Amino acid sequence: MNSSLNDHATTSAVPEQPAHHEPEHERAAIAALGHELRALVDATVRTAASPDTLHRVTDGVRSLTRQLTGRRRARAEIPSVDEFPGGVRMYSPVTGAGSPLAPPMRVTPADGGVAGTCVLGKAHEGPPGYGHGGMSAMLLDELMGWACVAAGTPAMTVSLQLRYHRPVPLDTPLRAFAQVTGVEDRRVSVGGVITTEEDHATVLVAADGVFVSPDPDRARALFPSLPGT
Numbered sequence: 001m002n003s004s005l006n007d008h009a010t011t012s013a014v015p016e017q018p019a020h021h022e023p024e025h026e027r028a029a030i031a032a033l034g035h036e037l038r039a040l041v042d043a044t045v046r047t048a049a050s051p052d053t054l055h056r057v058t059d060g061v062r063s064l065t066r067q068l069t070g071r072r073r074a075r076a077e078i079p080s081v082d083e084f085p086g087g088v089r090m091y092s093p094v095t096g097a098g099s100p101l102a103p104p105m106r107v108t109p110a111d112g113g114v115a116g117t118c119v120l121g122k123a124h125e126g127p128p129g130y131g132h133g134g135m136s137a138m139l140l141d142e143l144m145g146w147a148c149v150a151a152g153t154p155a156m157t158v159s160l161q162l163r164y165h166r167p168v169p170l171d172t173p174l175r176a177f178a179q180v181t182g183v184e185d186r187r188v189s190v191g192g193v194i195t196t197e198e199d200h201a202t203v204l205v206a207a208d209g210v211f212v213s214p215d216p217d218r219a220r221a222l223f224p225s226l227p228g229t
């Protein structure tokens with residue numbers, strides 16, 4: 001991406017086209033915007049720019065936002081670029097390449113479970129220099145959900161217990177790991193940890209969770225746009 005905020009700010013609103021693009025083409029565009037928005041968020045929370053500069057950037061951002069017009073997705077609508085449950089979620093606040101909030105975490109199969117890698121930045125800060133405890137919970141909740149999917153039992157969190165052993169450093173490659181430890185009917189027990197990439201032996205945060213696969217009637221009611229429900 002070589003376009004700057006100012007380039008965009010002077011572009012007039014583009015008429016909305018019906019979305020009939022190839023998913024990969026759409027995902028690439030969504031990810032490119034997500035990447036730039038994350039850079040904007042990071043710059044915003046790190047800058048020491050003057051109030052004048054902040055006002056000027058505010059005007060530019062407002063004019064950019066106005067360009068994202070046209071049809072808005074409804075509350076429970078699943079984006080056409082997503083694969084739910086158990087696939088890509090472009091706007092997930094944890095893994096979504098299109099999300100300005102996501103680190104984003106990259107999930108891969110690993111050692112009987114799933115591993116997630118990411119770097120938390122200033123926008124995810126709790127204590128100065130360290131990750132917000134809620135961010136750690138969010139990373140683990142998501143990854144433990146992926147562990148359920150990987151085990152063939154997509155499920156929702158009904159209980160999540162966290163233990164914060166050490167602060168999670170910002171600007172440092174992190175590794176999370178989650179695995180299913182037991183399945184009893186629709187109830188799935190899952191464990192998860194966060195460490196740094198450098199030192200897998202020192203657990204920073206550990207979690208135990210109970211996840212439940214909704215019964216088919218409940219799944220239909222919760223996710224009306226899910227194919228097959």
Ligand SMILES: CCCCCCCC/C=C\CCCCCCCC(=O)SCCNC(=O)CCNC(=O)[C@H](O)C(C)(C)COP(=O)(O)OP(=O)(O)OC[C@H]1O[C@@H](n2cnc3c(N)ncnc32)[C@H](O)[C@@H]1OP(=O)(O)O
Pocket residue numbers: 085086087141142143144145146149154155156157158159185186187210212213214215218219226
């Ligand atoms: C087509 C399937 C689709 C599946 C969905 C897949 C999603 C994952 C997709 C993509 C993965 C990507 C990763 C994302 C991960 C993110 C995770 C989250 O953040 S999830 C959001 C936060 N969690 C909620 O909002 C749940 C709120 N809770 C509910 O809506 C209901 O509790 C629900 C639907 C989960 C279950 O409701 P019921 O009516 O189907 O089941 P009941 O009868 O209540 O419970 C079933 C059994 O579980 C036990 N149970 C319930 N809560 C429990 C608890 N806290 N601890 C222990 N057991 C519990 C019950 O006692 C019952 O056991 P007994 O059959 O009686 O033996």
